[in-house]
Amino acid sequence: DIQMTQSPSSLYASVGDRVAITCRASQTISTYLNWYQQKPGKAPKLLIYAASSLQSGVPSRFSGSGSVTDFTLTISSLQPEDFATYYCQQSYGNPYTFGQGTKLEIK
């Protein structure tokens, strides 16, 4: 199985901050990497697919980058509604595995 490791596991930030969350794959996955946002009690929401493509309706302050094994989700200016848990997921090989999550909390 391809292991996905996110860092940090938790992150404290303030409204207006620029934040970055990283995701590392245990083997090459090209750009088969997706990012999701999950709020408590809710289903995950797709933010970024294919490493850098912004899903329709997602604010442009979210961006994704990276390839091969190392990827980054960047939020350019945090808004109050962005405090949530973020997951990366590889869509390269079965089983399609997720990272352990990064909880983004208000400082």
Next chain:
Amino acid sequence: QLRLQESGPGLVRPSETLSLTCTVSGGSINSSGYYWAWIRQPPGKGLEWIASIYYSGSTYYNPSLKSRVTISVDTSKNQFSLRLNSVTAADTAVYYCVRPLSDYHTTFDYWGQGTLVTVSS
């Protein structure tokens, strides 16, 4: 607007079979190019992809669960289903039914609200 709604028992006894159904509304499960999937999340933990199916019946499974899982589709009812047998407490989770993107069938776009299934005697 596409909607997915999970249904099924919220409590299952150990060693028995978990059965869930996802009802699709606002779109056809027959839509060409779209797969349908199940993903689960144990309480307070991360996400695990379980299985996917195409409307034609083509399936693929997470190898770690393959021996216990069956995913199926009923196009006449616009539903797809999950069966997981020989459950244990480790199968306690919120189960989501999901529709991936059409061109990226392992990128999960539309999600149901999720249903909590507890395995306990």
